[in-house]
Amino acid sequence: MKVTVQEIVMPKLAESVVSATIERWLKQPGEQIGMYEPVCEIITDKVGAEIPSTIAGRLVKILVGTGETVEVGTPICLIETEAEAESTAAAAAPAEEARSAAAASPGQQQARPAGAMRGRYSPAVLQLSAEHGIDPADVQGTGTGGRVTRKDILAHAEASSKGQAPASAPTSASAPALEPGDRIVESRGPVRSSGLHLGETPRIPSVEIEGHAIPGRGEYFIDVTPIRNTIATRMRQSVTEIPHGWMMIEVDVTNLVVLRSKIKDDFRKREGTNLTYLAFFIKAVVNAIKDFPIINSVWAVDKIIVKRDINISMSVGTEDSVITPVIKNADQKNIAGLAHEIDTLARKTREGKLRVDDVQGGTFTINNTGSFGAILTQPIINYPQAAIITFESIVKRPVVINDMLAVRSMANICLSLDHRILDGVICGRFLQRVKENLESFSSETHLY
Amino acid sequence: MPVLDYIEAIRLAMKEEMERDPDVFVLGEDVGVKGGVFTTTKGLQQQFGETRVMDTPLSESAIAGVAIGAAMYGMKPIAEMQYSDFMFPATNQIISEAAKIRYRSNNDWSCPLVIRAPIGGGIFGGLYHSQCPESVFFGTPGLKIVAPYTPADAKGLLTAAIRDPDPVLFFENKKCYTLVNGSVPEGDYTVPIGKSNVLREGDDITVISYSLPLHFALQAAEELAAEGISAHILDLRSLQPLDKEGILEAARRTGKVLIIHEDNKTGGIGAEVSAIIAEEMLYELDAPIRRLCGPDVPAMPINPPGEKFFMLNKDKVLEAMRELALY
Numbered sequence: 001m002k003v004t005v006q007e008i009v010m011p012k013l014a015e016s017v018v019s020a021t022i023e024r025w026l027k028q029p030g031e032q033i034g035m036y037e038p039v040c041e042i043i044t045d046k047v048g049a050e051i052p053s054t055i056a057g058r059l060v061k062i063l064v065g066t067g068e069t070v071e072v073g074t075p076i077c078l079i080e081t082e083a084e085a086e087s088t089a090a091a092a093a094p095a096e097e098a099r100s101a102a103a104a105s106p107g108q109q110q111a112r113p114a115g116a117m118r119g120r121y122s123p124a125v126l127q128l129s130a131e132h133g134i135d136p137a138d139v140q141g142t143g144t145g146g147r148v149t150r151k152d153i154l155a156h157a158e159a160s161s162k163g164q165a166p167a168s169a170p171t172s173a174s175a176p177a178l179e180p181g182d183r184i185v186e187s188r189g190p191v192r193s194s195g196l197h198l199g200e201t202p203r204i205p206s207v208e209i210e211g212h213a214i215p216g217r218g219e220y221f222i223d224v225t226p227i228r229n230t231i232a233t234r235m236r237q238s239v240t241e242i243p244h245g246w247m248m249i250e251v252d253v254t255n256l257v258v259l260r261s262k263i264k265d266d267f268r269k270r271e272g273t274n275l276t277y278l279a280f281f282i283k284a285v286v287n288a289i290k291d292f293p294i295i296n297s298v299w300a301v302d303k304i305i306v307k308r309d310i311n312i313s314m315s316v317g318t319e320d321s322v323i324t325p326v327i328k329n330a331d332q333k334n335i336a337g338l339a340h341e342i343d344t345l346a347r348k349t350r351e352g353k354l355r356v357d358d359v360q361g362g363t364f365t366i367n368n369t370g371s372f373g374a375i376l377t378q379p380i381i382n383y384p385q386a387a388i389i390t391f392e393s394i395v396k397r398p399v400v401i402n403d404m405l406a407v408r409s410m411a412n413i414c415l416s417l418d419h420r421i422l423d424g425v426i427c428g429r430f431l432q433r434v435k436e437n438l439e440s441f442s443s444e445t446h447l448y
Numbered sequence: 449m450p451v452l453d454y455i456e457a458i459r460l461a462m463k464e465e466m467e468r469d470p471d472v473f474v475l476g477e478d479v480g481v482k483g484g485v486f487t488t489t490k491g492l493q494q495q496f497g498e499t500r501v502m503d504t505p506l507s508e509s510a511i512a513g514v515a516i517g518a519a520m521y522g523m524k525p526i527a528e529m530q531y532s533d534f535m536f537p538a539t540n541q542i543i544s545e546a547a548k549i550r551y552r553s554n555n556d557w558s559c560p561l562v563i564r565a566p567i568g569g570g571i572f573g574g575l576y577h578s579q580c581p582e583s584v585f586f587g588t589p590g591l592k593i594v595a596p597y598t599p600a601d602a603k604g605l606l607t608a609a610i611r612d613p614d615p616v617l618f619f620e621n622k623k624c625y626t627l628v629n630g631s632v633p634e635g636d637y638t639v640p641i642g643k644s645n646v647l648r649e650g651d652d653i654t655v656i657s658y659s660l661p662l663h664f665a666l667q668a669a670e671e672l673a674a675e676g677i678s679a680h681i682l683d684l685r686s687l688q689p690l691d692k693e694g695i696l697e698a699a700r701r702t703g704k705v706l707i708i709h710e711d712n713k714t715g716g717i718g719a720e721v722s723a724i725i726a727e728e729m730l731y732e733l734d735a736p737i738r739r740l741c742g743p744d745v746p747a748m749p750i751n752p753p754g755e756k757f758f759m760l761n762k763d764k765v766l767e768a769m770r771e772l773a774l775y
Contacts, residue, residue, distance in 0.1 A: 124703040124734040144775045150703045150734035151652075 003082055006055055007075035008039065010064075020044040021069040022076065027059050033079060040076070057081030117145030124150040132157040227321045238383040242299075245419040246378055247427055251435045253394055254409045255442040256280055262443065271336060273343040275447075278314075278368045279335050281391045282342075284437035285366055286310055286331045292430045296363045297386045299420050313362030313382055314342065316349040317372075324382055325354055326362040335447045370394060370411065379416045387417045387427070389434070411438075452632045455488055455625035457599035458564075461606035462489065462526060464636070466496055469524060472610055475502040476511060476528030476564075485530060486566065486625055512538035512563065516546050516615075519561040524610055532565035532619060533579040546615040547590030561615045562606070566622035567595070568660050568710055570759050574750030580711035580742070582687055585617055586720070592641055593688040595619040597662045599630045601685055604639030612641065619687075621659045628663060642686045644694035650678035652773045654698045656721055657708040658684040661740075661760050665708060668766035677773040687717050692724055699725050703734030706772050710760055713741035735775045740768045 010020055023041040027033055038050035039059065057079040064076045121129075121136050125148055129136045132153065139156045141148035224232075260275060267275040289296050289310055297306040310331045313324040325345040327333070333341065348354050365382040370393035379388045392412040399408050413434060417427050452460065466472045473496075474489055480503040483490030493501035504511050508529055515527035529535045535542075542563065549559045569578030585591055592614060596602040602620065609616035647662065648669055655665045662683055669679040682698040684690065699705045705725060707718035718739040725737055740760065742748075748758050 122703070122734045123731040127731050144771075147775065149775070 003080055005060060005078050005080050006057075007063075008051070008053060008055070008077050008079060010042070010070055010072050010074050010076055011051065012072045019069055019071045022064050022066050023048065024066060025062060026050070029059050029061060031059050033057060033059055051076070053079065055079050055081045115146040117141070117143060117147035120145075120147055122150065125153055128153040128157070132160075134160075225321075227323075231321060234383055235380055238381050242381050242383065243419045244381060245417045245422070245424070245427070246414065247417070247424065247431065248376065248412055248414040249431045249435055251411050251413055251438050252399070252408050253277075253411050253438055253441075256438060257394065257409045259441055259443055259445060263447070267336075267339070267447070271340065273340055275335075275339050276342060276368075277370075277394070278342055278366070278391070279339040280438065280441055281368070282312055282314075282327070282330060282338050282366055283335050284434050284441075285364070285389060286312065287437050288430055288433040289364060290331060291433055292426065294422065294426060295387055295430055297421055298363075298384050299386070299418060304421055307363040309361075309363065311361050311363045313359075313365040313385070314345060315365065315367040316346050318350070323349055323354065323359060324362060324365060325349055325358045326360065328361065335445075365389070366391070369414075375412055377414050379414065381416050381418060385418075386421045387415060390414045449631040449633055451629055452599050452603075453626050454599045454602055454620070454628045455486060457603040457632050458606055458620055459488055459490065459492070460632070461603040461610075463492060463495070465524075465607060465610045466492070466500060468636075469610075471522065472524040472526065473500040473502065473518075474526045474528065475504050475515060477504055477506055477530045479503060479528050484528070486622065488564075488620075488625075489528070508534050508536075508538040509541055512541035512546070515561050515563070516541055516549070516559055519546075519559045519615075520549065520557050524560050524562075526562045526564060526610060529563060529565040531573075531577050531579075531622075532567045532581050533576045535563075535565055535581060536584075538563075539584070542585065542591070542615070542617070543588050547588050549590075550614060551590060558613050559615050560613045562609045562612075562618055563615070564606075564618045564620060566625075567619045568621040568623050569748040569755060570623045570660070572750060572752060572755060573748075574755075575747035578748040578755075580619075580709070582619055582709075583711055583716045586688055586717055588688075590615070591688060592616040592686070593619065594641055594686050595621070595658045596639075596685055597621070597624065597628065597659055597683050598647075599628065600632045601639050601645065601683070603632055604637055605641065605685065607636075608638040608641050611638065616641065619659070623660050624663070627660075639685065642689045642691055644685055644691035644698075645683045646681065646694075646698065647683050648679060648681040650680035650702070652677050652679065652702060653704045653706060653769060654680045654682065654702045655706050655708060655769060656682045656684060656695060656698060656718075658687060658717070659710065661708040661710055661765065664760060664762040664765040665769070667762045668769050671766060672769060672773070675770070677770065679769055679773075684717075684721075690717075690721065690724070692728075695721055695724060696728055700729060700732055703732055704772050704775065705733070705735075706738045706740060706768055708740045708760065708765060708768075710742050712744045713739055714744050716741055735772060738768065738772055740765065 020042045021044070023043045025040045027039050033039060033053045033056065035056040036052040036054070039053045040051050042049055042051055059077060060080045061078040062076070063078065064070050064074065070076065118141055125136055128150060134153060134156055136148045136153065139148050139152050142152055143149040256277070260277065260280070264275045293306055294304075296310055297304050309329055312327045312330040314327060315322055315324050325348065327338065327341045327345065330338065345358070348358065362382065362385065364385055365388040367377070367379055367388060367390045369377045369379075369390045373393050375392045375395060377390045377392065379390050381388045390413065392414065394409050394411045396407055397410045398405055399410065401408075413431060415427055415431055462474060466474070474492060478485050479489040480493040480498065480501045483492070489501060504514070511527050511529065515525040518525045529538065546559045546561055549557050567580045567582065571577065582593060582595065585593060592609070592612065594605045594609060594616060596605045606618055609618050647666060650669070655669075657665055662681065665679070665681055669681060672679060680698055680701050682694065707721050709716055709718050711717065718741055722737045722739060725733070742760070743758060745758065749755050
């Protein structure tokens with residue numbers, strides 16, 4: 001039988017192992033080795049292992065000594081064997097299968113007869129040939145099967161333009177030496193779309209909403225915002241559940257006007273906020289509520305709940321909505337304190353910074369309707385409170401005092417009341433008290 | 449510039465975005481206490497607390513659904529699917545809900561959601577730990593899909609995804625976690641979604657790929673350079689939207705295109721890239737467009753020799769590249 005000498009190579013032990021070190025040879029040259037018998041011990045950064053022989057035979061030569069590190073796939077020893085030479089068994093197998101797998105997947109370029117691809121001109125070749133006035137038949141093909149490649153044409157064109165003329169028709173185009181990356185086609189329009197490509201946003205169509213076919217008229221729609229929806233719900237609830245009564249009185253606030261004009265600039269400088277009429281008004285109302293606590297209550301069908309805390313809801317309006325932030329424990333604040341609180345809440349409202357607890361817990365509502373010029377209002381009660389009061393515009397009017405005409409600053413005060421809880425007499429008395437309080441503000445009034 | 453592992457770059461992106469924006473939070477199986485089964489979210493719950501790094505029950509459709517709800521409410525969730533193989537119960541949430549919310553509500557609602565999922569095999573994980581499901585979600589308008597390869601791209605794309613106002617699927621390759629490392633720029637930066645990146649310039653063949661196979665392509669290109677073959681390698685980075693301009697420019701450079709991905713060939717991303725190239729620049733092609741992909745076989749085997757046969761590797765890639773170069 002034929003005797004051959006074969007190699008054993010360093011095998012791959014783990015996924016990321018690329019090399020290994022011989023730690024100890026277990027067999028010496030001259031010794032017989034059985035199939036799969038260990039020939040040496042190796043060590044890698046991950047494992048220590050024994051290398052089994054894949055061939056039965058006699059160890060002839062050690063190629064890698066103890067302590068040497070070699071890459072995976074390097075032959076480490078030679079074995080003389082009588083077995084048929086298996087074409088480099090174990091270690092070559094991964095390479096084999098990789099190659100066969102690779103050959104299995106992309107393009108099958110199996111052995112073609114030489115020159116079979118000679119006449120196969122790719123679109124790039126035809127394009128470039130036309131541009132440079134080259135006949136591809138004249139060009140040496142360096143591709144598989146003798147194919148003329150794009151690079152061949154480009155190389156040919158460059159060679160011709162440099163004056164070394166291979167046998168090809170003279171180029172009128174006289175193309176300068178082209179870099180492979182050069183743009184070949186000049187006119188490159190926008191990349192065509194064959195549908196909605198996912199990177200683009202589609203053109204947003206503009207839709208005309210048609211109005212009704214009433215000649216001379218049209219209409220448009222406004223979306224209902226959440227806040228408008230809330231206002232609508234609350235108002236509806238209040239009006240349907242609470243039987244509203246209404247009354248008004250007029251108040252002579254001349255002294256108040258004088259007081260305020262006198263101190264407002266000073267106040268502004270000292271406190272940093274404006275001193276509005278509302279602060280005085282709230283003070284007057286709160287003191288009146290203290291005398292008539294039933295005003296500060298809630299209807300609970302079988303009982304009336306009178307609230308001890310006087311939390312004043314203040315109506316703050318904008319162009320398209322109204323909201324009522326609450327001044328908590330308003331009876332514990334003096335006029336200056338009320339002025340600050342009013343300012344803070346109004347600012348927060350305008351800036352949209354109100355929080356949930358800013359608008360909850362109100363027991364009585366005050367609305368400064370005079371701030372937009374009204375002289376009479378019929379307010380809707382802030383459910384589930386018992387009443388709401390408005391302070392109308394201050395107007396200079398001729399009045400009769402002690403049978404004489406005088407010009408005084410007059411303001412109307414309107415009250416809507418829950419007629420289940422409150423009646424005319426009690427409300428009339430309440431309003432009288434408010435009037436008294438307001439008319440008592442004079443230059444002697446202390447703000448603090 | 450510091451050198452980070454792929455997994456470190458992903459972790460850093462999440463950490464920095466969570467520091468920057470209190471609306472960003474992470475949810476998924478084992479992401480909190482354990483720090484992720486790959487350690488991707490390690491340390492995040494210690495830093496940000498239970499309500500920002502949440503361990504969820506074992507229910508992918510709930511993970512996605514809850515994340516979508518939170519996103520619609522205004523938060524910026526990063527939902528982790530432990531393995532992309534597990535994503536499929538969440539498919540309805542992703543395709544029929546997340547992808548369509550902005551469109552169906554006429555811009556009233558949006559869904560700024562990120563779903564992270566590890567893809568790819570080579571870890572002896574078999575059927576349920578090795579899949580590449582990109583092609584399942586690919587082609588669904590309303591979704592963005594990214595699959596970075598370099599750590600710098602991983603951090604930049606994840607940051608961009610978190611900041612994106614629409615749903616983004618972030619497919620990270622599990623084998624790349626510690627296999628791939630690279631320089632990552634310091635500080636705040638993003639990589640734009642929808643832009644590819646040229647990793648290596650060359651004039652003989654164009655290789656277009658994403659995720660792990662780029663590793664093999666780059667190694668193969670080095671070896672082929674010694675043989676006189678220069679390869680132009682394009683990292684897609686974004687699968688949806690594909691960078692059409694980038695793809696066409698890279699293809700034009702050489703006229704010979706090899707598309708590589710680990711996902712199986714039929715119906716994969718490569719098919720779309722190939723169609724785009726053929727549609728837009730047929731007359732500049734010097735060779736048929738080639739695709740080197742995973743085989744059309746139901747699952748990656750779990751036995752090591754089987755997995756080795758299935759997986760792409762440097763040798764397979766090199767063979768394919770050389771053959772195309774010589775064509």
